[in-house]
Amino acid sequence: xxxxSQITISDPTLRDGNHAVHHQLGREQIRAYATAxxxxxxxIVEVGHGNGLGASTLQVGLxxxxxxxxLETARECLTHTxxxxxxxxxxxxxxxxxxxxxxxxxxxxxxxxxxEGDLTERHxxxxxxxxxxxxxxxxxxxxxxxxxxxxxxxxxxxxxxxAVGIFDSSGHYLQAEVTERISAIRSAVSVPILxxxxxxxxxAVANSLSAAAAGASIIDGCARxxxxxxxxxxxEVLVPVLERCGYKVGIDxxxxxxxxxxxxxxxxxxxxxxxxxxxxxxxxxxxxxxRNRVLSIAAEQGLDARDIFFELGRRQVVAGQEDVxxxxxxxxxxxxxxxxxxxxxxxxxKKATFTG
Amino acid sequence: MPSTSLKVALLGAGLIGSDLLVKIHRSxxxxxxxxxxxxxxxxxxxxxAALGYSVTDGGIEALLEQQDRYGLVFDATDxxxxxxxxxxxxxxxxxxxxLTPSGLGCMVVPCVNSGAALLQSHVSMITCGGQAGxxxxxxxxxKISGIRYIEMVTTASSSSIGSATRRNLDEYIETTxxxxxxxxxxxxxxxxxxxxxxxxPCNFRVTISLLVPExxxxxxxGFVQEAVKAVQLYVPGYRLLVCTLTERGxxxxxxxxDGRGDLLPKYAGNLDIMNAAAVTIAEQYAxxxxxxxxxxxxSG
Numbered sequence: 001x002x003x004x005s006q007i008t009i010s011d012p013t014l015r016d017g018n019h020a021v022h023h024q025l026g027r028e029q030i031r032a033y034a035t036a037x038x039x040x041x042x043x044i045v046e047v048g049h050g051n052g053l054g055a056s057t058l059q060v061g062l063x064x065x066x067x068x069x070x071l072e073t074a075r076e077c078l079t080h081t082x083x084x085x086x087x088x089x090x091x092x093x094x095x096x097x098x099x100x101x102x103x104x105x106x107x108x109x110x111x112x113x114x115x116e117g118d119l120t121e122r123h124x125x126x127x128x129x130x131x132x133x134x135x136x137x138x139x140x141x142x143x144x145x146x147x148x149x150x151x152x153x154x155x156x157x158x159x160x161x162x163a164v165g166i167f168d169s170s171g172h173y174l175q176a177e178v179t180e181r182i183s184a185i186r187s188a189v190s191v192p193i194l195x196x197x198x199x200x201x202x203x204a205v206a207n208s209l210s211a212a213a214a215g216a217s218i219i220d221g222c223a224r225x226x227x228x229x230x231x232x233x234x235x236e237v238l239v240p241v242l243e244r245c246g247y248k249v250g251i252d253x254x255x256x257x258x259x260x261x262x263x264x265x266x267x268x269x270x271x272x273x274x275x276x277x278x279x280x281x282x283x284x285x286x287x288x289x290x291r292n293r294v295l296s297i298a299a300e301q302g303l304d305a306r307d308i309f310f311e312l313g314r315r316q317v318v319a320g321q322e323d324v325x326x327x328x329x330x331x332x333x334x335x336x337x338x339x340x341x342x343x344x345x346x347x348x349x350k351k352a353t354f355t356g
Numbered sequence: 357m358p359s360t361s362l363k364v365a366l367l368g369a370g371l372i373g374s375d376l377l378v379k380i381h382r383s384x385x386x387x388x389x390x391x392x393x394x395x396x397x398x399x400x401x402x403x404x405a406a407l408g409y410s411v412t413d414g415g416i417e418a419l420l421e422q423q424d425r426y427g428l429v430f431d432a433t434d435x436x437x438x439x440x441x442x443x444x445x446x447x448x449x450x451x452x453x454x455l456t457p458s459g460l461g462c463m464v465v466p467c468v469n470s471g472a473a474l475l476q477s478h479v480s481m482i483t484c485g486g487q488a489g490x491x492x493x494x495x496x497x498x499k500i501s502g503i504r505y506i507e508m509v510t511t512a513s514s515s516s517i518g519s520a521t522r523r524n525l526d527e528y529i530e531t532t533x534x535x536x537x538x539x540x541x542x543x544x545x546x547x548x549x550x551x552x553x554x555x556x557p558c559n560f561r562v563t564i565s566l567l568v569p570e571x572x573x574x575x576x577x578g579f580v581q582e583a584v585k586a587v588q589l590y591v592p593g594y595r596l597l598v599c600t601l602t603e604r605g606x607x608x609x610x611x612x613x614d615g616r617g618d619l620l621p622k623y624a625g626n627l628d629i630m631n632a633a634a635v636t637i638a639e640q641y642a643x644x645x646x647x648x649x650x651x652x653x654x655s656g
Contacts, residue, residue: 327597
């Protein structure tokens with residue numbers, strides 16, 4: 001536990017935060033925040049649709065701007081800070097990586113579900129061959145054992161990942177679980193380790209400290225926690241707390257606070273909190289990004305969103321499977337398993353549902 | 357077995373090829389005269405030999421040497437190998453059904469364009485998502501004008517996706533998108549892949565969304581049901597789970613495919629639909645041949 005170690009901060013306010021606003025961040029918002037984060041000396045600012053490059057779809061939501069527009073806008077303002085992007089193989093392709101590279105991306109996170117590290121091989125290799133820094137990350141990582149996560153991280157390192165690590169996509173972890181996992185990964189790889197927390201159980205900052213103590217040196221955080229579900233690790237809290245624990249971060253506190261104030265004023269409709277649904281999604285280990293879709297489908301169908309979340313957790317549904325939400329809602333309605341439903345009547349025939 | 361059964365060769369005796377062999381065996385129109393792999397000790401070749409099939413570990417070379425024994429080849433190997441196999445087989449005037457994602461050959465979906473495909477010697481089964489989604493997409497594009505956008509999400513169990521597919525998701529996406537464009541004439545098309553880690557393994561499914569002008573749900577669901585019934589003739593486990601129409605003109609359809617469980621597990625509907633479609637096309641070649649026994653030779 002070397003508390004003099006340097007921590008690199010990767011800030012996905014302009015990527016994960018897009019989940020919170022249905023991927024509608026506009027040019028002015030991106031410009032304003034990127035400028036502020038750059039001034040504060042944030043190390044990496046990640047930009048894009050919440051689900052990454054190429055993800056602007058009906059499945060998870062259409063973005064206001066194209067990938068290129070978002071990245072170009074940010075690139076102009078990130079004069080010192082490195083620009084990051086995120087990609088999920090199966091969603092984005094190498095064509096999307098080429099677009100990001102044309103826009104001047106510095107580092108790309110290639111993500112996969114935590115048991116499917118080999119899905120990152122192709123895209124990690126593609127980036128490395130072209131001299132772009134590439135990290136491998138495992139999503140929904142609470143769904144695998146520490147040993148399995150270590151194996152998957154080792155695979156990603158062998159594919160050329162220059163950093164590897166885990167996302168707590170549903171905000172499910174408690175500290176001991178993070179310590180166990182980061183320690184296991186630490187024993188299995190020699191590249192830097194990253195940790196990305198979510199705050200569904202109010203544990204994001206504490207989990208991030210545990211990750212750092214166990215050997216993670218790249219920690220993610222978003223301004224005011226702006227991100228999917230209950231939000232991410234709150235960046236402007238994380239940084240001074242890390243420094244108070246003796247880590248070196250090197251980000252200017254006042255300018256960081258100014259960036260967070262700006263984010264609150266200009267990026268978000270409301271500051272993330274742990275709502276009842278977010279708490280339930282964290283407890284049931286369901287991807288935080290489902291929140292908006294679950295709420296709207298629950299309202300449409302007269303169901304309790306919490307029932308939908310628990311059922312999604314039971315079915316081990318993972319990020320990107322928003323289509324299953326519709327089916328879960330139908331199954332709950334048809335089975336009469338909506339003990340807490342508010343008894344709304346169906347809308348007229350244009351929205352009628354037919355099943356074969 | 358009718359005397360007019362078509363003699364076929366199977367190239368590739370892995371899990372997919374072995375499942376295909378079970379389906380060929382069940383068909384009264386197809387007679388598998390040779391199973392060609394690379395290694396006599398593999399499970400697939402040993403199984404085929406035990407069932408009484410003539411097997412060889414000589415791969416494509418063996419097929420070239422024994423070309424009088426078959427009129428059609430199923431290629432269940434891999435995309436790179438298929439490229440070579442086709443170069444070597446093309447001059448021999450054999451029908452060639454490609455189950456790999458090589459992107460070569462005339463794309464065929466049995467209930468949509470098998471008539472046109474029969475005029476070709478070299479056909480491609482596209483991808484599993486293509487086989488599952490295109491029947492419905494083609495039907496809707498024929499009946500509805502002004503479709504602005506098509507999106508298809510393919511979801512398969514992690515247990516049913518091999519290492520070659522994992523390295524070639526981009527090719528899967530590109531081949532599937534090209535096929536959707538070709539069969540629907542809609543240009544704005546997006547394909548996504550979700551690989552589900554759920555245990556027990558989830559069934560293969562596709563979720564299709566189309567942005568369309570204003571329509572009535574009953575009209576849409578009528579077209580969809582008709583297309584589903586056509587596929588069920590050769591894929592009995594093809595099931596429509598959801599068919600909805602939103603006020604904003606989005607058709608949303610989810611289809612699940614239960615495999616027959618011949619050799620592949622039932623959840624591997626993605627592999628099963630490819631094999632079932634391939635056998636269906638081969639049977640149509642067989643029928644065509646039996647109706648035109650002195651049929652003119654067809655160039656690819």
